[in-house]
Amino acid sequence: MIRARINTPRRRIATIVSGVVVGAVLLAIGLTACSGDNGAGVINTVDTIDFVNPLAIPPLAESAVNAAGERVFNLTAQAGTTEFTPGVHTDTWGYNGSFLGPTLVAQRGEKVRINVKNDLDEVTTVHWHGMNLPAEMDGGPHQVVEPGAEWSPNFTIEQPAATLWYHPHPVGTTEHQVEMGLAGLFLLQDDEEAALTLPRSYGVDDIPVVVQDRRFDTNGQFTSNVRGYIGAIGNEVLVNGTLAPYLDVTTDVVRLRLVNASAARIYDFGLSDGRSFDLIATDGGLLGETAPMTGIRLSPGERAEVLVRVAPGETVKLQSTAPDLGTSAKASTSNAGDDRLDVMELRAADQLDSAGEVSTTLANINPLSKADASVERSFTLNGYTINNRLMDMTRIDETVQAGATEVWTVDNAMPLPHNFHVHAVQFQVLRVGTEPPPAELSGWKDTIYLEPGVRYELIMQFSEYTDPDFPYMIHCHMLAHEDAGMMAQFVVVQPGDTAGTPPTAHDAIVPKSNLALGSGPRALSVDHGH
Ligand code: C2O
Ligand code: CU
Ligand code: CU
Numbered sequence: 001m002i003r004a005r006i007n008t009p010r011r012r013i014a015t016i017v018s019g020v021v022v023g024a025v026l027l028a029i030g031l032t033a034c035s036g037d038n039g040a041g042v043i044n045t046v047d048t049i050d051f052v053n054p055l056a057i058p059p060l061a062e063s064a065v066n067a068a069g070e071r072v073f074n075l076t077a078q079a080g081t082t083e084f085t086p087g088v089h090t091d092t093w094g095y096n097g098s099f100l101g102p103t104l105v106a107q108r109g110e111k112v113r114i115n116v117k118n119d120l121d122e123v124t125t126v127h128w129h130g131m132n133l134p135a136e137m138d139g140g141p142h143q144v145v146e147p148g149a150e151w152s153p154n155f156t157i158e159q160p161a162a163t164l165w166y167h168p169h170p171v172g173t174t175e176h177q178v179e180m181g182l183a184g185l186f187l188l189q190d191d192e193e194a195a196l197t198l199p200r201s202y203g204v205d206d207i208p209v210v211v212q213d214r215r216f217d218t219n220g221q222f223t224s225n226v227r228g229y230i231g232a233i234g235n236e237v238l239v240n241g242t243l244a245p246y247l248d249v250t251t252d253v254v255r256l257r258l259v260n261a262s263a264a265r266i267y268d269f270g271l272s273d274g275r276s277f278d279l280i281a282t283d284g285g286l287l288g289e290t291a292p293m294t295g296i297r298l299s300p301g302e303r304a305e306v307l308v309r310v311a312p313g314e315t316v317k318l319q320s321t322a323p324d325l326g327t328s329a330k331a332s333t334s335n336a337g338d339d340r341l342d343v344m345e346l347r348a349a350d351q352l353d354s355a356g357e358v359s360t361t362l363a364n365i366n367p368l369s370k371a372d373a374s375v376e377r378s379f380t381l382n383g384y385t386i387n388n389r390l391m392d393m394t395r396i397d398e399t400v401q402a403g404a405t406e407v408w409t410v411d412n413a414m415p416l417p418h419n420f421h422v423h424a425v426q427f428q429v430l431r432v433g434t435e436p437p438p439a440e441l442s443g444w445k446d447t448i449y450l451e452p453g454v455r456y457e458l459i460m461q462f463s464e465y466t467d468p469d470f471p472y473m474i475h476c477h478m479l480a481h482e483d484a485g486m487m488a489q490f491v492v493v494q495p496g497d498t499a500g501t502p503p504t505a506h507d508a509i510v511p512k513s514n515l516a517l518g519s520g521p522r523a524l525s526v527d528h529g530h
Contacts, residue, residue, distance in 0.1 A: 001283060009062055010169060012024070017384070018264055018483070019022075019137050019473060022223070028178050029173070029480060034416055035169055036382070037065050041341060042333060042338045043336070043339040043340075043341065044235075044339065044340045044341075045206070045235075045236075045237070045340070045341050045342050046272075046319065046340045046341070046342050047195050047342065048342070049244050049342045049371055050244060050389040051245060051246040051317075051342075052244055052246075053242050053244050053245050053246070053247065054242070054245070054246060054247075054248070054430075055201075055207070055239060055240060055242050055245040055247045055344060056240045056241050056242065057203040057207070057208065058100055058101065058103045058184060058185060058208055058240055058244045059076075059103070060102060060103050060202060060292070061074075061096075061101075061102035061103060061104045061105070061107060061184075062074075063104075064158055065465060066113070066319045068095050068111070069111055070111040070112060070113040070154055071106055071110055071111065071112045071115075071180060072112075072113045072115065073112065073114045073115070073377070074114075074115045074117070075095045075101060075102075075114055075115070075116050075117070075126065075184075075225050076095060076096055076116075076117040076118075076119050077093065077094075077095055077097075077116070077117070077120050077124050077126070077145075078091055078093065078094065078095070078096075078097075078120065079091070079093050079118060079119070079120060079121075079180075079210075080093070080099070081098060081357060082092060082094075082098045082099040082241065083117075084216075084220075084238065084242075084243045085220065085243060086219035087180030088216075089220065090216070090220050090222060091180075091221055091222075092180055092181040092222075092380075093120065093180035093182050094179065094181045094182065095158050095182065095184055097421070098181070099241040100181055100182075100183055100184055100210065100240065100241050101166070101182070101183065101184030102184060102185060102198070103184060103185040103202070103208060103352070104166070104184065104185070104186045104187070104479045105158075105188075105189065106157050106186070106187075106189070107157065107185045107188075107189050107190065108157050108158070108160065108188060108189065108190035109157060109158075109190075109247045110156070110157050111148060111154065111155070111156050111157075112154065112155060112156075112157060112462035113152060113153070113154035114126070114152070114153055114154075115152050115367075116139075116145060116149060116150060116151045116152065116256075116481070117145075117149075117150045117320065118145040118146065118147055118148065118149055118150070118151075119147075119148070120147060121147055122147060122173070123145065123146055123147065123170055123173075124144075124145055124168045124170055124177060124182070124405070125139045125140065125141060125142075125143045125144055125145060125151075125168055125169045125170050125173075126139045126151070126166055126167070126168060126169075127139035127140055127166060127167060127168070127169035127238075127423075128164065128166050128186060129164055129165050129166060129186075129301065129423075130162060130164035130165070130186075130264070130283055130284060130303075130426070130446045131157075131159070131161045131164055131186070131424070132158055132425060132465075133153075133155040133158075133424060133465065134155060134464050134465040134467065134470075135424070135465065135467040135470035135492070136153070136467060136470045137153035137154065137155045137473050138153075138299075138423055138424060138470075138472055138473075139151075139153065139166075139169055139471070140394065140471070140472065140473045141147055141169055141170055141171040141487075142171050142470065142471070142502060142503050144170065147198065148260040154193070155232075157188055158463070158508065159188065159284070159285070159348040159426065159503070160188070160190055160192065160193070160285035160286065160444070161187075161188050161189050161192065161193035161194075161282070161285055161286065162187075162188045162281065162283070162284050162285040162286075162303075162304045162329065162444070163185065163187060163257045163259065163281065163283075164185070164186040164187070165183060165184065165185050165186055165187060165210075165259055165261065165306060166183070166184050166185075166304070166354040166443075166474065167182060167183040167184075167354070168182045168259070168470075169473070170524070171391070171393060172291075172483050173483065174478050174479050174482055174483055175231065175232070175263045175479035175483050177484070178261070178479055179214070179222055179224065179263055180222070181241070183208065183210065183212075183256070183261045184363075185208050185259065186211060187257075188200075188285075192363060192364070193285075193286060193363075194288075195353070196286075196357055196358075196359040196524055197357060197359045198255060198307075198355075198358055198359060199251060199253055199254060199255040199282065199307070199355050199358075200255070201396050202245075202249070202383045204250065205249075205250070205251040205253070205254050205353075206254075206255045206257070206302065207237055207247060207254060207255065207256050207257065207399070208240060208257050208259070209240070209256045209257055209259065209266060209318070209344070209354065210239065210240050210241075210259045210261045210518070211237060211238070211239055211258065211259065211260055211261065211262065211320075211322055211343060212234070212237070212262045212263045213233060213234030213235070213236065213237050213238075213262050213341075214233045214234040214236055214446055215232070215233075215235050215239075215264050215392045216236065216275075217234065222516050224263075225404075227264075227462050227480070228264065228267070228272070228335040228336055229331070229334065229335055229416045229417070229481060230262030230264040230265070230335045230336070230416070230417050230478050230481075231263050231480030231481065232263050232264055232480065233265055233335075233336045233339075234262070234265070235266060237320075237341055237342075239343060239344050243342045243444065245345070246344065246345040246346075246347055247284065247344060247345070247346050247347065248347050248459065249310050249347060249348045249349065249352070250352060250353055251310060251351050251352055251353045251354070251355050252310060252311075252352040252353070252354055252355055253307050253308070253309050253310075253358055254304070254307070254308050254310065254346070254351065255280070255304065255305060255306070255307055255472050256306050256318070257305050258296075258298060258303060258304045258305070258306060259303050260298040260299060260300050260301065260302050260303070262300050263299075263300060263461040263478070263480060264300060264336075264478045264479065264480060265272070265300070265336050265339075265502055266297060266298070266299045266300070266325060266335075266336065266417065266449065267297070267298050267320035267323060267339070267341070267343075268295045268297045268298075268300060268320055268321050268322065268323035268324070268345045269295065269296050269306075269318060269319070269320055269343070270294050270295035270296070270319060270320075270321060271308065271316050271317070271318065271319065272316055272317035272318075272319050272342075273316055274294055275294070275309075275316070275369070276292045276293060276294045277292070277293065277294070277306045277359075278290040278291065278292055278306060278307040279291040279292075279293055279296060279304060279305070279306050279309060279439065279440055280307055280362055281303075281304065281305035281306050281362075281443065282303065282305075282440060282441075282443045282444060283301075283302060283303050283426065283444060283445045283446045283447055284426030284443065284444025284445060284446055285363060285426070285444050286305075286362040286363035287362050287363065287365070287442060288361075288362060288363060288364070288365045288442065288443065288445065289360055289361050289362055289380060289441040290358075290359075290362065290436070291439035291440065291442070292359045293340040293427055293439065293440070295321060296440050297323045297324065297440075297449060299417070299419040299448075299449035299477065299478075299480055300419065300447075300477045300479065301419065301421050301445065301477035302419075302444075302445075302447045302449070304407070304500070307358060308346065310346060310348040310352070310462055311348060311352075311449060312348055312349065312350050312351060312352050313347060313348060313349070313350045314348045315346065315347050315389075316345075316346050316348075316511070317341055317342055317343070317344065317345050317346070318343040318344040318345075318346065319340065319341060320339070320340065320341040320343055321340050321417070322338050322339065322340055324329070324337070324457060325337040325417050325451070326417075326452055326453075326454065326458075327415055327416060327451075327452055327461035328415060331415055331416050331417075335416065336419055350451070357485035362489075363443070364467055365428075365443060366403055367428065367445070368428050368459040368460070368461060369405075369459075370407060370430065370459065372405045372461075373405045373406055373407045373459060374401070374404050374405060374406065375400070375401075375404060375406045375407075375410075376406065376407045376409070376464075377398060377406060377407075377408050377409070377427060378408070378409040378410070378411075378445045379408060379409070379410045379411075379420070379474070379488075380410075380411055380412075380413050381410070381411070381412045381413065381414070381418045381420065381476060381486065382412075382413040382414055383414070383451060383473070384476075384481055384484040385484040385486065386474065386476075386484050386486060386487070386488045387488070389488065390484075390485035390486075391475075391485040391486070391487040391488065391506075393489075393490075393502060394492050394502060394504075395489065395502075395503060396471055396489050396490065396499040397474075397488040397489050397490060398488065398489075398490035398491075399479035399490065399491055399493055399498065400490055400491070400492045400497045401492070401493060401494070401495045402462060402463070402464045402466045402492050402493065402494055402495070403461070403462060403463070404461070404462050404464070405459065405460070405461045406459070406460060406461075406462070407430070407459050408422075408427070408457075408458045408459075408460065409455055409456070409457050409458075410448075410450060410453065410455070410456045410457075410458060411450065411453070411454065411456065412452050412453070412454070413453075413454045414452060415453075416452065417449070417450070417452070417478070418450045418476045418478065418481065418486070419447060419448060419449045419450055419454070419477050420447065420448050420450055420475075420476065420477075421446060421447040421448075421473075421474070421475055421476070421477040422446060422458075422460070422472075422474050423473045423474070424462075424463070424465075424472045425446070425460045425461070425462055425463070425473035425484045426444035426445065426446050426460070427444070427445055427446065427458040427459060427460035428443075428444065428445070428458070428459050428460070429441040429442070429445060429448065429456065429457070430457040430458065430459050431456070432454060432456055433454045433455060433456075443502060445458075447477050462492050463492070465492060466492050466493050466494050466497070467491060467492065467493075468491055468493045468497055468498065468500035469491070469499075469500035469501055469503060470491070470502070471489035471490060471491050471501060471502050472489070472490055472491070472492070473487055473488070473489060473490075474487065474488045474489070474490060476487070489502065514515025
């Protein structure tokens with residue numbers, strides 16, 4: 001089946017990296033040329049799956065507003081077992097459960113506090129991916145939560161409605177902890193989104209779709225011994241922790257919040273009959289207007305909200321077709337770029353409620369202007385390095401002034417896939433190579449796929465939160481790469497200030513005494529945050 005994008009033809013851009021350079025790079029980082037070639041055959045599950053399991057919908061996290069006016073959530077990272085297949089008990093981790101975590105919901109302007117408890121036997125952290133917040137609350141590798149300890153970050157929601165997510169971020173063990181099941185959604189709402197005609201009944205016509213690939217061993221345990229360069233590639237797909245899921249659709253338009261929560265796999269999501277869907281939002285919120293398309297590529301960490309129209313009584317599948325990785329055919333094959341996956345079956349009821357005339361004009365996005373940018377930086381990803389350096393917890397790589405608008409040029413110098421994520425800020429894409437961004441890169445983003453040899457020009461405005469010592473992270477969101485050191489640190493400081501010294505992991509442990517603030521009265525209201 002040939003599926004062309006309606007308004008964003010995929011460009012295939014030849015890599016500009018010469019073989020000599022590539023050889024040197026691979027030698028330098030101790031890799032064999034295509035580590036994914038050993039055994040990583042092409043996976044095609046199209047028409048092979050019996051969709052027998054109703055899609056699990058992560059529960060909405062309970063919350064209560066305390067005396068300080070903070071909406072307080074509680075998350076406990078814990079070990080358990082999960083039956084993805086009846087009778088087969090897989091060792092898994094989750095928040096407040098055995099796999100994944102509840103969905104947090106908060107309004108723009110609201111103060112939130114999350115009491116995070118670590119009931120695991122190893123250190124973890126919890127990072128609020130996509131959130132604009134003070135560095136100390138960000139949950140990066142410095143905010144270690146020791147086994148048995150608690151951490152209670154609090155911050156104010158200062159950004160538009162969006163599909164954000166949370167996951168662990170400990171240095172070196174992020175891939176493992178996410179694979180075990182630690183991840184959840186953090187949905188933001190605001191008046192602008194609420195004023196639009198869009199499906200927004202959680203679990204009814206507004207559906208979280210957290211997609212993760214996994215491989216099970218013969219004992220039903222997660223295993224990740226087959227890897228591409230990008231990292232562990234699974235041969236089965238979980239949606240919200242459900243294998244072979246189907247969704248009963250009861251409305252003529254359904255909103256899917258697609259989240260690539262996989263460690264490494266890049267998807268190209270579309271519908272099995274090639275019908276188009278409307279993209280309405282990306283990582284950081286709504287687009288300016290709906291963008292019809294038939295496929296959207298999402299690399300790890302990226303999100304997309306899409307509207308899918310269904311007819312009464314029909315069945316259509318969400319699939320991932322071979323994503324264009326922008327690499328050579330050989331590199332694509334060994335990095336899951338030829339894989340085709342059935343993801344989920346949508347089963348429309350015989351009678352569908354009407355969503356009405358859904359909005360097509362969405363958010364009012366102010367384009368950031370290069371003329372306002374005071375600083376330009378460039379980042380080159382190569383091997384497991386960013387600008388030729390591996391992550392060093394004690395080194396601040398970049399110092400940004402509060403409120404500054406900056407242009408960042410990012411390029412992937414390898415002939416293999418990487419992506420790029422910036423903490424605490426949403427950026428706009430100015431250019432992809434020499435082209436203006438396609439529709440799916442026209443809104444707010446915090447993570448972007450990097451085709452080899454293509455320069456991505458990003459523009460972002462940093463917030464007013466400053467901390468010369470506590471850094472935010474920049475990294476490749478392919479979790480094996482991140483764990484291998486493909487990460488850098490930046491601080492945001494007052495104009496004129498210089499970077500300080502990052503806390504050691506030990507200093508970063510928040511003493512339990514700080515929790516007093518957060519465990520305050522839950523009397524004012526108890527609801528589910530929506
Ligand atoms: Cu979703 Cu620094 O990560
Ligand atoms: Cu992040
Ligand atoms: Cu990478």
